[in-house]
Amino acid sequence: MPELPEVEVVRRGLERWVAGRTVTEVEVLHPRAVRRHPAGGADFAARLKGQRFEVARRRGKYLWLPLADTGTSVLGHLGMSGQLLVQPEDAPDEKHLRIRMRFEDSAGTELRFVDQRTFGGLSLHDTAPDSTDGLPDVIGHIARDPLDPAFDDDAFQSALRLRRTTVKRALLDQSLISGVGNIYADEALWRSRLHYDRPTGTLTRPRSAELLGHVRDVMNAALAVGGTSFDSLYVNVNGESGYFDRSLDAYGREDEPCRRCGTPMRRRAWMNRSSYFCPRCQRPPRATA
DNA sequence: CTTGCTACCTGCGGGC
DNA sequence: TGCCCGCAGGTAGCAA
Incomplete structure (x- = not known):
């Protein structure tokens, strides 16, 4: 889902269905989906386990889920073909399922990153120290978008x-x-x-x-x-x-x-x-x- | 520093 | 039927 409106639609879905949930298990099924996480898929999964997601944020086509009380966020970009889906835990795996996250609550749904072309991905980053809006440090070069109230x-x-x-x-x-x-x-x-x-x-x-x-x-x-x-x-x-x-x-x-x-x-x-x-x-x- | 080009992937539809 | 080509909503990284 590439451009701003489509990414914002996804952000709103995450806000509704994922915010406040605590991660119990992360499965990285394709290494390219975490290539922007230099420490690799195992590290990504380990560091996410037990963390609670706050409300999803977005700048331009990037979106991120802050992890409560850590000063870090899961940053996502959908590339050309990425999807973030909230699916029933028993739904069959999508053909291009790359990352799965399960939660400790009893909602019965999990978060899936599905991406045919693998141009997108998820990664874990510190919040930029000088940022007033919780921006992950690696997207400091991304300008504000035109729907941002602070756009100049x-x-x-x-x-x-x-x-x-x-x-x-x-x-x-x-x-x-x-x-x-x-x-x-x-x-x-x-x-x-x-x-x-x-x-x-x-x-x-x-x-x-x-x-x-x-x-x-x-x-x-x-x-x-x-x-x-x-x-x-x-x-x-x-x-x-x-x-x-x-x-x-x-x-x-x-x-x-x-x-x-x-x-x-x-x-x-x-x-x-x-x-x-x-x-x-x-x-x-x-x-x- | 800035600007522009290419690689990175998989799949689909059209022409042969 | 199959092969090859061009095309797809994006960005990092490199060259000039």
Whole structure:
């Protein structure tokens, strides 16, 4: 479940179904799922045993579960295909089950990390000493996300202008603004009538403010309907899909009419992935750029 | 320091 | 039927 709205849907599920529970047993079934935990899977399991989870937190696409009274947290990233599922203990193992956690209460459910492509993972980290919001130390480079009340709009706009890059690259740069991925970048650019290759330095203050507003709007709209799910890979902790795919205006709409002007939408290969845009509403920047 | 490119994985659908 | 290719919502790590 990649981008901010989908990760927030998962965070809310963890808040409801996992917060306050004490771990009794951890099984690491694939070493790559804990590769960001340098001490390895056995250490990860041993250190988690007996600890109690506090309310799940999130920044951008990262989420973490603080362990009560330890100054440490279990940090998670879902990568491209990761899922955190709260399943009945007797449910059959998923094909790509990587990590299982059992609890000492009698709720009868366990937490599972399932990940087909193993780009995601869990790890255990200390809380950053200078952090006021319990941030694990290893994600200090991740910028606040646009739904964070402490996100600084002015600072973002200034930093954006100073970048020597193009606008979509900047939106995907998690050290500048976090939580935006390929879908919501294309959606926000379409709403802003901006081409993905527009140099950041050419954006006026009102244009960058508008872009940021559209990033927020599209993420909030997606969140309200449970996120974007094209298939069963992107689900909440109960395995349910979101509905925002029906509301996408750009992403995945190659050859379909632009919802604003009717021109067929285009797809361009871009950074080993794709960009979807309207060739009429989102004109490429002048000259070579 | 910044910016951009590639590797890291598995699976799916389309063309041959 | 099967093989090969391109493609998939992400990020770390490295080169320039």
